Amino acid sequence: MAAGLMLVVVMLLSLFLQYHWKRRHLYKLSMKLPGPPALPIVGNGLSFLCRHEDILAVISSLTEKYARPVRFWLGPHLFLYFSYAEHLEKILSSTKMAHKHDIYSFVKIYLGEGLITSSGEKHKKHRKLIQPLLNAKFASRHMETFQKHINILMEKLSASCDKGTFDIHDMIHLCFADIIGESLLGMQMKSQYGQNLDYVHASADVYTVGYKRLMRPWYHPDLIYNFTSGKKDQSRIVDISYNFIKNYVIKALYRIRTSKNDGTDIRAPLVDQIADLINKDNSIMNENNFIYHMYTIYLASEDTMTIITAVLCMCFGMYPEYQKIAAEEVRSICGETSGSISYDDFSKLSYLDMCIRDVLRLIPIAPIIARQPTEDFVIDDLVIPKNCGIVISLFEVHRDPKHWENPNHFHPDHFLPEAVRTRHPFAFVPFSAGPRSCVGKVLAMFGLKLIMVNILQQFEIEGDGKFPDIVLSCDITVRSLSGYNVRLKKRMWKK
């Protein structure tokens, strides 16, 4: 009996030693780098167990104390934290760094092997198919669809005119849900009329429920998580979203197989264009992959565009001097009333473009990106072993006073041509860059401009305070915890 027990102890000890021996290069590297002391098992996980609005302060306290890269442990994962533009350039441009970190496995529960969460050859192949479809032509051909749903938003906003301060987020959110639903997924969501709200809300919950699990290493094993209320939320979200998207993917495949028109019609929603590619060669992706790509694209687009639009509205309210310039530009290029905009006008809206960019700077939707090198990677004489976690902070580089004259305020002049010319190109990367950059950036900029043109043509926006008064939460995305509060007045153009 005693000998058996002894044998078990020896085996466990040898497994323990083997595990740590294999990871010795990580411990060696960790000892070389600056960073906070870590506890056994949880590492520095407890430091991040704070309210969402405090996470930025926790990160700043680390980055103020230590030089880059800062190292920290999240459970058994070693992460190196980078935020200098020069480092970002090397990391984001490298194909060795195109692999998403294993920590995204908790996001995979919702997004499967969609573009955001997958890596390797399959990701490369599918990205090559999808990215070219989301081009400027796609945006221009879907302008009518965008405008149709924006018209409904304009009516709803008109009803809030002269009624005091209100939170503009939800109205914009439902508008983008309808736009993305029709142009990308081929569905009439009608969420602005109160339909399909269980799906819209379940999708919004992905961020909060997913993040909570991600940041609590003890919830990582299914064995523990399955007994928590988080698991129930997770299952509810997965059931609603997967089945909802599946329904539209099956309809698109059916449409393509039975109709004379094929998905190469550029006016077709994205889902039909992909269905057409699959119909011609069904080895390119299976139905499950198709569903996850479409859900990823829905989630990656409607939330991001909503937040940027809502924050820009707030900024125009808080900084009326910039709103005035942007509105006058819209008036001179697009006219005083909506519906008179042509696609070619968009490239002429240079001041509005600067305003949108400065909000993308202040609110980088993906504030932190995690990667895992597939081979050893050298940066500044430091050899980063493969499989070590790399964390890149877009949030920090976007506010680095080295690059930005007025880092914590809405300041569109940051994007004057002269300022852009002299700044490091990786000091501003709201859509990331390189092989994992955003595939929807053209559509995003188009949608943001179109909605803002309509809003500025019809309303004068008022607001209180200045940008630093907004309480930000920063987790998987950045958002305002103090709401998206504005007041609207009907715009009366001066003769």
Ligand code: HEM
């Ligand atoms: C203001 C709007 C948007 C912002 C700021 C934004 C930002 C980003 C960023 C920073 C990434 C890289 C994330 C990472 O590396 O972890 C990304 C990836 C992605 N975005 Fe966007 N995005 C926006 C809109 C859109 C839209 C409209 C679409 C789709 C139509 C879209 C689809 C995607 C997809 C599929 C990826 C994953 C690409 C890959 O890993 O290959 N995004 N986006």
